[in-house]
Amino acid sequence: MPAGQQPILELQGITKSFGGVEALRGVDFALSPGEIHGLVGENGAGKSTLMKIIAGVHTEFSGRFLIDGAETHFRSARDAHAAGIAMVHQELSVAPDLTVAENVFLGNQPTNQLGLVQWRRMAREAGEQLARFGIDVDPMSRLGDLPIGLQQLIEIARVLFSGARIVILDEPTSALSPPEVERLFATLRRLREQGTGIVFISHFIEDILRVSDTVTVFRNGRKVAETASTATSKGALIEAMIGRGGEVLEHSYNDELMLPRPSNSSVVLKVDQLSLARSLKDVSFEARAGEVLGIYGFMGCGQQELSRILFGKLRPDGGTLAVDGKARTFASTAAARRAGVALVPESRRAMLFHQEPVYKNISISILDRISSLLLKPAQERDIAKRQVQQLQIRPPVVGLDLGMLSGGNQQKVALAKWLTYPPKLLVLCEPTRGMDVGAKNDVINIVRDLRAKGLAIIVLSTEPETVLSLADRILVLKRGALVREFANEPVSKDRLLEAA
Numbered sequence: 276m277p278a279g280q281q282p283i284l285e286l287q288g289i290t291k292s293f294g295g296v297e298a299l300r301g302v303d304f305a306l307s308p309g310e311i312h313g314l315v316g317e318n319g320a321g322k323s324t325l326m327k328i329i330a331g332v333h334t335e336f337s338g339r340f341l342i343d344g345a346e347t348h349f350r351s352a353r354d355a356h357a358a359g360i361a362m363v364h365q366e367l368s369v370a371p372d373l374t375v376a377e378n379v380f381l382g383n384q385p386t387n388q389l390g391l392v393q394w395r396r397m398a399r400e401a402g403e404q405l406a407r408f409g410i411d412v413d414p415m416s417r418l419g420d421l422p423i424g425l426q427q428l429i430e431i432a433r434v435l436f437s438g439a440r441i442v443i444l445d446e447p448t449s450a451l452s453p454p455e456v457e458r459l460f461a462t463l464r465r466l467r468e469q470g471t472g473i474v475f476i477s478h479f480i481e482d483i484l485r486v487s488d489t490v491t492v493f494r495n496g497r498k499v500a501e502t503a504s505t506a507t508s509k510g511a512l513i514e515a516m517i518g519r520g521g522e523v524l525e526h527s528y529n530d531e532l533m534l535p536r537p538s539n540s541s542v543v544l545k546v547d548q549l550s551l552a553r554s555l556k557d558v559s560f561e562a563r564a565g566e567v568l569g570i571y572g573f574m575g576c577g578q579q580e581l582s583r584i585l586f587g588k589l590r591p592d593g594g595t596l597a598v599d600g601k602a603r604t605f606a607s608t609a610a611a612r613r614a615g616v617a618l619v620p621e622s623r624r625a626m627l628f629h630q631e632p633v634y635k636n637i638s639i640s641i642l643d644r645i646s647s648l649l650l651k652p653a654q655e656r657d658i659a660k661r662q663v664q665q666l667q668i669r670p671p672v673v674g675l676d677l678g679m680l681s682g683g684n685q686q687k688v689a690l691a692k693w694l695t696y697p698p699k700l701l702v703l704c705e706p707t708r709g710m711d712v713g714a715k716n717d718v719i720n721i722v723r724d725l726r727a728k729g730l731a732i733i734v735l736s737t738e739p740e741t742v743l744s745l746a747d748r749i750l751v752l753k754r755g756a757l758v759r760e761f762a763n764e765p766v767s768k769d770r771l772l773e774a775a
């Protein structure tokens with residue numbers, strides 16, 4: 276912060292907990308007019324929570340909150356809005372059923388003397404604003420019909436042009452293409468000239484260093500560093516983000532890990548020059564039998580789209596897929612399954628039947644392959660019992676409704692399905708997210724068993740720990756393109772973050 280200047284916003288000793296969990300502990304934070312303040316930290320560090328306090332979303336917390344030097348307490352997001360604070364949330368908060376123009380002017384529509392909305396003026400001005408931002412779209416189209424990346428851009432434009440004095444952008448660039456990021460930065464710099472205070476959160480540290488004046492690092496609910504952007508580096512920021520030494524009990528993967536020599540077993544999946552609209556660009560790789568291939572990248576990097584293409588839920592715009600040397604174009608998930616591809620998506624809920632007993636959930640994939648007429652209920656239970664034992668599913672009762680099990684045990688059930696009649700290729704999305712250490716280790720062991728059976732396994736994750744704990748070889752996906760392969764070499768969390 277430039278010396279002698281009064282901050283527009285100042286937070287002192289902010290502590291916030293959710294139930295028993297302390298999300299923020301004694302955090303100080305200040306923002307000056309005409310400052311771009313970058314915020315970095317691992318997932319769960321507390322960045323969004325602090326921003327939601329500033330934006331009036333969380334109103335219960337302890338500590339002091341000052342605007343223009345005066346102590347303030349917002350009771351709602353509306354109060355924050357009235358004080359000139361606008362935020363683009365990490366989760367899109369657009370109104371999909373309204374038009375683009377209505378979204379741009381949300382809660383702020385131009386009216387005439389009679390209080391009627393001036394539609395034509397609104398559409399024209401919305402169109403002009405968006406054009407300044409490089410967005411060419413009919414202001415009267417329904418927002419929900421546009422691609423997600425474009426919806427995100429429109430949301431950003433709305434906030435940037437709202438006239439707010441304090442603008443908060445929480446991970447806005449994850450789904451943006453490089454030219455869109457450039458346009459965003461040009462606009463941020465223009466707003467800075469006009470004296471707007473801006474907070475910018477991103478996982479892309481190069482972006483943070485390029486656009487911010489100041490960078491603050493969060494770790495575990497605390498502010499661990501604050502520095503001028505010109506006085507730090509990507510490496511130093513990553514080090515501050517992940518910390519050093521034994522402060523975390525769980526294996527933190529801060530140390531180097533040696534990846535094995537790449538497998539030369541048969542190629543199960545060959546992906547060549549795959550591309551998809553805004554999401555994937557010329558993605559080529561191979562997955563081999565008996566190998567776990569990790570694909571790491573930030574949220575929005577194209578992982579989800581890739582997994583959906585592999586499982587026949589999305590058609591790519593270009594490129595080819597081959598399974599066991601046979602070219603495939605999956606017209607449906609059924610076609611992908613017949614070719615031997617199985618997917619365990621992140622939202623496991625979609626794949627499991629919570630009102631059905633555990634054994635049914637396990638046998639469902641089996642019924643897919645052999646006629647249900649051939650499988651007697653007793654057999655069905657026997658197969659399930661063996662798997663429940665092998666996988667240490669707790670409690671080991673196959674008749675229990677699946678919904679009664681913990682998330683980790685549900686994930687084990689989701690994987691158990693593939694042990695009896697293994698597919699050729701198993702695609703796992705965020706296989707250990709939100710699990711306790713015990714369940715994570717169980718899942719790691721199941722994946723290793725599946726690998727030993729000769730399956731080709733692809734693990735897609737936004738958590739470095741997940742790919743480091745599972746993968747034999749790691750690809751880094753960045754804004755839809757593969758930018759780095761780690762194989763037969765040392766790898767660590769900071770090296771992954773550095774590459775992404």
Ligand SMILES: Nc1ncnc2c1ncn2[C@@H]1O[C@H](COP(=O)(O)OP(=O)(O)O)[C@@H](O)[C@H]1O
Pocket residue numbers: 293296297298316317318319320321322323324325
């Ligand atoms: N609404 C909520 N209810 C309960 N816990 C929450 C809520 N929001 C965040 N948390 C928890 O607070 C911590 C910080 O989360 P968050 O601020 O979202 O981190 P970041 O934005 O840095 O990834 C995490 O442990 C998260 O699980």
Ligand SMILES: [Mg+2]
Pocket residue numbers: 319322323324365445
């Ligand atoms: Mg966040």
